[in-house]
Amino acid sequence: MCLGSLNGLASYHYKERVCGKEGLGSCASGFRDHNGQVIEGVLSQFLRSLLQLLLFRDYSFELISSAADALLPLILCEKDLYEKFGQELIEKQPTPELKLRLANALQALTGSNQVSSSLDRINYKKFRKKSSRFLD
Template identity: 60%
Template sequence: MRLLQLYSSHNIGKISLSISSSLRSEADTERYKDLRAVLQLLASLCSKDLVDFSSEPIEAQGTNICQVVYMGLHIVTPLISLDLLKYPKLCHDYFSLLSHMLEVYPEMITQLNGEAFVHIIKTLDFGLSQDAEVVDLCLRAIKGLASFHYKQKSAGEVGLGLHASGYKDQTGNFQEGILSQFLRSLLQFLLFQDYSTDLVGSAADALLPLILCEQTLYQKLGSELIEKQCDTGFRSRLTNALQSLTSSNSLSSTLDRPNYQKFRKNLHNFLTEVRGFLRKI
């Protein structure tokens, strides 16, 4: 914890957009090896890969891993610009941390201030357009967010609270909540973008809790897709495929391992059935 506090006091504000814009090659990112080291340390803590050699457990010393990762996230978030994420090593380290954090400690995301939360969501959206490894990490992070919210809401808790709710911005325009945004983005990605088939499993794991959280929007998006089909044969195939996606293999509304496996099979069959003709429209 003390190490992170020292890093914060010496580095906040010293890594700026103007500096990052001056980078000309991958080798230049070594200037940021201290930031990368912090990202890697936090990811290791979050994944419980770090071995504690002290005689006392961390909790006995007045600090727990969750608190350390939470503080670390507050420190690194303002230092990571979208320009910096264009550099592969730093990009991978950052999203590795984010995916680990949201899988292991998803409740921490609700403790971040609004600015930090919005920044993380923007970086996740950015990550979905990067290479396959980064996309996979982002999908795991989104799964962590959505599954946390769904389980919390099912237990009568607030989950992500206002972050998951739509709102009107300063101009009076309605802005969707983050889970609605990710549901739209992920369906668009799966149906119309080019990607490695190796990502379908991770995409399914993220899509299932998003659908469970945003069932009304999912139905609306499905109806919009169906209405766009001029060919009656395609319209019928899409209608049946959408129905099968959320009902085949005795799919339920739980988020346990067997249900995730069922949904992976359903999504694979769904994409095989409709992706070809949808991309021709």
């Protein structure tokens, strides 16, 4: 239920921002303070937490669809953070083979082939399939 709520919040924010509106406000997404420091917003923190859960924690495979549905709009809202977090993960890998494997997996998850930047039913379905393969 929490992932469904997170999906709803992130989807609303993304759709509003695409239309040029404020969405959930400045605290939802990351922003720069008066010193130029990047401050992670609420959705940024949820993206980081959800990725860490899926990549490093034990979870039930029953959560994959709900997690993917929440992850897609979070990634769309926070593309830069997703790329930064992915790069951090890749750099932490101990061997070049693991670095390449993770880079390819992250690219396959969000690559433009088949998954677009819309939040329609077809796109969610494609992203769920990619997420399942990514987490296998």
